Amino acid sequence: MGYNSCFDIIGPIMVGPSSSHTAGAVWIGRAAFELLGGSPEQVEIQLFDSFAETYQGHGTDKALLGGLLGYDTEDERIKLAYDLAEEANLTYTFTFEENCLEYEHPNVAILHAKLGTKKVVIGGASVGGGLSKIFRINDEKVDFTLSTHDDLDRIIQSASELVGQ
Amino acid sequence: MDIQSTVDLLEYCERENKTIAEAMIDQEQEKSGRTKEQIFEMMKERLLKMQNAVDQGLTDSSTAPSGISGGDAVKMKAYIEAGDVLSGSIISDAMACSMATSEGNARMGVIVATPTAGAAGILPGVLFSLKKNTNLENDDLVMGLFTASMLGYIIANRSFISGAAGGCQAEVGSATAMAAGTIVELKGGSPREAVHATAMAMKSLLGLVCDPVAGLVEVPCIKRNVIGTSIAFSSADMGLAGIESRIPCDEVIDTMYDIGKNMPRALKETALGGLAITPTGQKVKERLFSKTGLVNQLGGGKDHASNNHGQSDSSVEPIEAGRK
Numbered sequence: 001m002g003y004n005s006c007f008d009i010i011g012p013i014m015v016g017p018s019s020s021h022t023a024g025a026v027w028i029g030r031a032a033f034e035l036l037g038g039s040p041e042q043v044e045i046q047l048f049d050s051f052a053e054t055y056q057g058h059g060t061d062k063a064l065l066g067g068l069l070g071y072d073t074e075d076e077r078i079k080l081a082y083d084l085a086e087e088a089n090l091t092y093t094f095t096f097e098e099n100c101l102e103y104e105h106p107n108v109a110i111l112h113a114k115l116g117t118k119k120v121v122i123g124g125a126s127v128g129g130g131l132s133k134i135f136r137i138n139d140e141k142v143d144f145t146l147s148t149h150d151d152l153d154r155i156i157q158s159a160s161e162l163v164g165q
Numbered sequence: 166m167d168i169q170s171t172v173d174l175l176e177y178c179e180r181e182n183k184t185i186a187e188a189m190i191d192q193e194q195e196k197s198g199r200t201k202e203q204i205f206e207m208m209k210e211r212l213l214k215m216q217n218a219v220d221q222g223l224t225d226s227s228t229a230p231s232g233i234s235g236g237d238a239v240k241m242k243a244y245i246e247a248g249d250v251l252s253g254s255i256i257s258d259a260m261a262c263s264m265a266t267s268e269g270n271a272r273m274g275v276i277v278a279t280p281t282a283g284a285a286g287i288l289p290g291v292l293f294s295l296k297k298n299t300n301l302e303n304d305d306l307v308m309g310l311f312t313a314s315m316l317g318y319i320i321a322n323r324s325f326i327s328g329a330a331g332g333c334q335a336e337v338g339s340a341t342a343m344a345a346g347t348i349v350e351l352k353g354g355s356p357r358e359a360v361h362a363t364a365m366a367m368k369s370l371l372g373l374v375c376d377p378v379a380g381l382v383e384v385p386c387i388k389r390n391v392i393g394t395s396i397a398f399s400s401a402d403m404g405l406a407g408i409e410s411r412i413p414c415d416e417v418i419d420t421m422y423d424i425g426k427n428m429p430r431a432l433k434e435t436a437l438g439g440l441a442i443t444p445t446g447q448k449v450k451e452r453l454f455s456k457t458g459l460v461n462q463l464g465g466g467k468d469h470a471s472n473n474h475g476q477s478d479s480s481v482e483p484i485e486a487g488r489k
Binding site for chain 2: 002003004005006007008009010011012013014015016017018019020021022023049050053054055056057058059074076078079105106107126127128129130
């Protein structure tokens with residue numbers, strides 16, 4: 001399912017405990033960080049299905065916040081993300097839902113993030129091994145694979161025009 | 166070049182007279198445009214991170230923030246050092262290294278996903294045991310990681326590697342299958358023997374559900390990683406003996422996909438079935454997350470699971486002794 005490199009299989013280097021629920025979630029948060037050009041002031045995070053059921057145990061919540069703070073998957077600050085979000089004046093809400101009707105996968109998060117006058121909505125599914133699929137940016141359906149910094153650059157390049165002022 | 170089946174893989178290896186690891190490097194060069202040396206160094210970085218995780222885990226007897234794992238790698242190491250191990254040094258060392266990695270993962274330590282974090286113990290387990298017990302060195306182990314990634318690449322693209330999508334068979338199953346083929350190649354077996362070992366390992370774990378207690382990658386995940394190493398060695402020994410899987414490897418992988426698709430949602434990492442809903446599993450969940458009902462109102466759940474590094478959450482009582 002879209003694995004392209006040996007480093008999608010052996011990797012990422014990451015803080016535990018789950019590649020799909022921690023590392024993949026960091027990338028989804030990170031996509032929002034990059035598109036906003038910084039940590040949001042406010043974010044609403046929707047978690048679906050397996051993400052909603054098991055986020056506490058996997059640190060999915062901390063991973064998403066870590067990504068929103070601009071961290072990499074191996075950044076040991078992720079486990080302190082709640083405190084660090086507070087320090088960065090990032091306010092957040094989490095909501096929990098069953099299945100995501102927009103994208104069929106058990107590990108879906110949709111982030112609605114704001115920084116100043118910029119707003120971005122990111123829909124992402126973490127499909128395993130730390131690899132995520134970005135399926136929505138604002139109201140556009142997109143299909144980006146995200147597991148490396150190169151992927152991130154590609155997304156910013158082709159999607160920055162979607163981020164409204 | 167994009168190898169999508171073990172049939173393609175064996176055709177390539179046999180035509181070009183290459184190992185599986187070399188085939189992976191060839192493909193990576195072609196797809197990424199990086200040089201062989203760059204690719205090797207990137208993989209070596211991962212091996213060294215794995216080594217760190219093993220070294221740390223073998224000396225860290227602290228409990229995970231959840232209170233439900235930790236300290237067993239140190240126990241296993243002491244048991245091995247006492248010198249009367251039933252399964253021999255190669256398997257018991259693999260067990261200890263695997264446990265060290267998976268316990269570190271539960272502590273939110275740095276690990277390398279192989280192919281996932283939930284299954285991150287198996288490959289380091291077999292690799293660092295081979296290093297300790299045979300004459301293989303780090304550069305050989307790096308080549309082993311290329312063998313493993315090619316096998317994992319085929320599995321991931323034909324089927325799945327996450328417990329949420331396909332159950333534990335997709336995580337521990339895939340990692341064990343990758344490790345089995347890797348051991349064969351590191352021992353000088355042919356690509357064909359490696360692929361048969363991969364198939365035999367995966368067959369042994371078909372149907373395994375993902376049922377983590379409280380949704381944590383700890384119970385039963387850590388011990389499944391440990392036992393995955395011995396299945397990998399058994400399958401590798403069969404492969405090296407010339408024993409073949411009667412069902413071809415690609416068909417085994419496709420079966421894993423079919424089984425995963427048919428597996429109920431409760432048994433795919435939702436913590437709604439299996440061991441997660443045993444009386445003890447439920448009790449753990451209640452203790453750990455008794456405050457989560459408040460998460461929405463509190464706007465984020467600052468209240469729960471404050472996973473301070475290396476310290477037990479003081480609100481968490483230890484799991485009952487009877488659970489062990």
